[in-house]
Amino acid sequence: MTHHVPTPLLFDFATGALPEGPALAVTTHLSYCGECHAALLRLEEVGGALLQTLEPAAVDSDLLSHTLARLDESDMDASVAEPEGETRGLLPPVLRPYLATTLNGARWRFAARHVREARLPLANTAHRASLLRVAAGRPVPQHTHRGVEYTVVLSGGFTDRGQAYRMGDFCVADPSVEHRPVAMADAECLCLAVLDAPVLPTGRIGRLISPFLR
Amino acid sequence: MSLNLQQESASSARPARGAALVTFPQVGYASPLTLSSRVQVSPMNQDMLCDLVEAVARQRDKAAFARLFQHFAPRLAAFVQRRGADPATAQDVAQDAMLTVWRKAQQFDRSRATASAWIFAIARNRRIDVIRRERRPDPEMLIFMQENNAPSAESEMERSAFHGRLHASLTQVPANQLEILKKAYFEDLAHSEIAQQLGLPLGTVKSRIRLALIRLRGLLDEEETP
Numbered sequence: 443m444t445h446h447v448p449t450p451l452l453f454d455f456a457t458g459a460l461p462e463g464p465a466l467a468v469t470t471h472l473s474y475c476g477e478c479h480a481a482l483l484r485l486e487e488v489g490g491a492l493l494q495t496l497e498p499a500a501v502d503s504d505l506l507s508h509t510l511a512r513l514d515e516s517d518m519d520a521s522v523a524e525p526e527g528e529t530r531g532l533l534p535p536v537l538r539p540y541l542a543t544t545l546n547g548a549r550w551r552f553a554a555r556h557v558r559e560a561r562l563p564l565a566n567t568a569h570r571a572s573l574l575r576v577a578a579g580r581p582v583p584q585h586t587h588r589g590v591e592y593t594v595v596l597s598g599g600f601t602d603r604g605q606a607y608r609m610g611d612f613c614v615a616d617p618s619v620e621h622r623p624v625a626m627a628d629a630e631c632l633c634l635a636v637l638d639a640p641v642l643p644t645g646r647i648g649r650l651i652s653p654f655l656r
Numbered sequence: 657m658s659l660n661l662q663q664e665s666a667s668s669a670r671p672a673r674g675a676a677l678v679t680f681p682q683v684g685y686a687s688p689l690t691l692s693s694r695v696q697v698s699p700m701n702q703d704m705l706c707d708l709v710e711a712v713a714r715q716r717d718k719a720a721f722a723r724l725f726q727h728f729a730p731r732l733a734a735f736v737q738r739r740g741a742d743p744a745t746a747q748d749v750a751q752d753a754m755l756t757v758w759r760k761a762q763q764f765d766r767s768r769a770t771a772s773a774w775i776f777a778i779a780r781n782r783r784i785d786v787i788r789r790e791r792r793p794d795p796e797m798l799i800f801m802q803e804n805n806a807p808s809a810e811s812e813m814e815r816s817a818f819h820g821r822l823h824a825s826l827t828q829v830p831a832n833q834l835e836i837l838k839k840a841y842f843e844d845l846a847h848s849e850i851a852q853q854l855g856l857p858l859g860t861v862k863s864r865i866r867l868a869l870i871r872l873r874g875l876l877d878e879e880e881t882p
């Protein structure tokens with residue numbers, strides 16, 4: 443693991459402030475990265491310590507008895523459901539609730555030359571989250587961003603601006619970045635991409651980016 | 657169980673607001689100059705709270721749950737009210753979070769988190785779910801293919817020292833940094849929103865949070881450099 447979640451972003455996730463889309467990118471990276479997960483647990487300790495400093499609020503005197511009465515009806519959860527089929531097992535558990543089917547059964551649409559996209563339904567539509575498949579050795583058409591783009595590699599890898607991104611790596615690109623990521627030659631690259639605004643095609647073949655991504 | 661429970665409820669005496677709280681008597685070096693608000697600890701320490709969660713997990717101990725509830729539910733209600741929820745909603749979220757504690761107790765691992773931090777994360781997720789109608793994964797869903805699984809590598813001693821330090825050093829965070837930490841954790845505000853609300857440049861907010869985290873030793877690598 444080479445490329446981690448920047449601390450301010452991890453902090454905003456720990457406090458709960460980060461919206462659903464970027465939060466999904468963060469938890470996807472954490473699914474692969476024990477180091478950032480440990481950093482998150484330390485930031486949650488700050489939350490726990492601050493919680494202890496709060497003046498307790500008044501609660502109804504019968505709240506405890508009402509809660510105790512409900513314990514038996516809300517008994518132990520079964521642990522996380524097993525992935526259905528190996529293609530779905532490729533995906534970290536945090537992504538599985540967003541995909542109703544297997545990976546191959548998802549609705550893959552043309553996004554750009556060599557790029558297929560499957561949308562993930564976010565409750566908060568301020569962001570757009572997708573799984574992207576980029577053919578081995580092929581580029582994503584050159585583009586820049588109106589907002590911030592978060593990418594997490596799920597399998598395969600890509601190179602971008604002289605850096606290599608492999609499984610679990612976290613990549614941030616903001617409007618100052620104009621780039622043309624290229625999938626590594628040995629395998630198709632599968633990644634999660636979260637955008638807060640459409641990308642702006644800039645290259646000669648930019649017009650080949652489908653209107654979905656614009 | 658119910659007999660036992662009554663005893664517990666009586667002996668752990670749910671106090672009126674704040675009555676059972678003591679002000680850091682054992683921490684002599686909390687400088688009053690740097691305290692923007694009175695920092696309080698409850699008579700129950702983290703080890704006891706962790707024991708209670710484990711009793712809930714292993715024995716389905718309702719008396720232990722009741723003590724956790726008495727400690728945390730009023731704080732969780734306060735926590736949700738700070739985000740702007742009305743008292744009734746805050747109480748519902750607190751109850752909901754405590755029911756999650758009951759259901760998920762087996763996932764609690766004291767080698768990774770204190771009871772307070774684990775329950776904070778549960779309540780934060782419930783708050784997001786109820787107030788913003790978004791979902792966040794349960795903590796155990798993050799376990800997948802992690803490299804460098806650091807938390808379990810720390811010894812019990814190191815962890816306990818870290819938490820002791822964290823609680824003590826919270827009292828030493830300068831007021832202007834503590835204000836921002838509280839806005840972030842209690843009011844659910846991102847860096848940029850805090851900057852807007854306080855009329856400060858984003859860079860100032862970033863650096864105050866960074867300095868606060870450095871002060872809370874062990875949170876950032878730069879801890880050694882002042």
Ligand SMILES: [Zn+2]
Nearest residue numbers: 446447475478
């Ligand atoms: Zn990382």
